[in-house]
Amino acid sequence: MRLYAVVAGGAFRRYATYRTATAAGVFTNTVFGFIVAYTYIALWDVRPELGGYDTSEALTYVWLGQALLMACAMMGGGFEDELVERIRTGDIAVDLYRPVDLQLWWMAGDLGRAAFHLLGRGVVPMFLGALAFDLALPGSPWTWPAFFVSVFLGVVVSFAMRYLVAMSAFWLMDGAGAMRIVSLAGLFFSGMLLPLNLFPGLLGEVARTLPWSSLLQVPADVFLGKHTGWGLAEAYAFQGGWAVVLLLAGRLAQTAATRRVVVQGG
């Protein structure tokens, strides 16, 4: 357990090293936040209460999306490039010899990364957004911890999905295509483009059931106080359920892959 905490801490520090990159990222998130916020204002201007949100809730949703984009790795971008590269080059053989659990090792690192991105790239855009627009911040102090639990579960779901896809590199060798497709699905089905409540009919129902809704839609609704009491427990159960299923799937793929691993070049 201590080992994994050290790995997570290391990942946190590793991302914290890139200060200019973080500042540049905050700038980008803020610029996009402004652009999207104006499009939402235009939309809610015509249709107030669209999707069950009022304008300030919709704007809060925009800034939550910018704040969580990197933490929940909605478009990918975390450990997976490195893991796929290790599989491709055969370095993975060394990792498999180590007396640690491969999946937990990478998860610890990814949690550290997410924690840094939540602080480094989440807080400032959210703050700037709150300065420029009238946001619906939580009324009850209990909403904050409830929100962070949901974000944590979202990060785990995100990790589990990306790990599963990275495992495909054992069969495909070049994982770029598969990872790209998953990052696209993440962008669309997380609710980053538009809240999933606004997706029409069956598409909306499917989108809200898929694991990606754990990355933004569910945490945002927790933040906006749409899930309380039993509803909150249900939301957690939804996220936790997907996390368990996907982690197990990743574990199965890993077992299958390591049994047939052929180390390249030697």
Add this chain to the structure above:
Amino acid sequence: MLEGLRAYGLIMAMWVRSTMAYRASFAMTVFGDFTVTAFDFVTILLMFSHVDALGGYTLQEIALLYGVSATAFGLCDLLLGSMDRVGRRVRDGTLDTLLVRPVPVLAQVAADRFALRRLGRITQGLLVLGYALLSLDIAWTPLKVLMLPMMVVSGAAIFGAVFVAGAAFQFVAQDASEVQNSFTYGGTTLLQYPPTIFAKDLVRGVTFVVPLAFVSWLPALYVLGREYPVDLPQWVAFLPPLVAAGCWVLAGLAWRAGLRAYRSTGS
């Protein structure tokens, strides 16, 4: 200049050959680029499933703004999209390799990791542009017809200048390539929506400071016969080629200054 273009062509051909080594992956990445850009338009379609007009513009009018901006940006992204890698090369010192070759550095940097998959983005932009042109009821004049290719080409050039200026900035900032993204990717997203929905100061900013409005807003609003929200005479709609040329002069100067300021990692 000619030498630079030749080098660009050679490096580009090399990267295309190397991409083609993994064909299945290439097909998936083209599809990926097509889809990720298409999402922007899907978002607009989803919005229009709830409303008939956004900022006073119909779906077809927004499709024209979108099509022009996405095609111009796609063209520029195909040719210069890898320029955001300069920062990485400055950091790890591999820029030195480019400096000792007898070929313009800008050409080498621009062709570095040339990504043919970006054709997906252009295709998507052209499809939406085609839809807009077929569905819009425009009183076409020869001038308006000429405006279309002019917008796309000068628009790509304006975005290109932003890419080069952004790359020059990275000589100083090293790992701030995302700042560039907010002007390029952010710029194209902004231009896909009508100017009426944005705050006046923001519209002024992208008109007079970073002249992205000349990519699509100003010329396209002329084609649509719409007024620009910030007071400007109508003839500014014809300025994009001049604005593009001006931007390239400034970007070129910035690039030179950046290259001259470059100090290798030296450890």
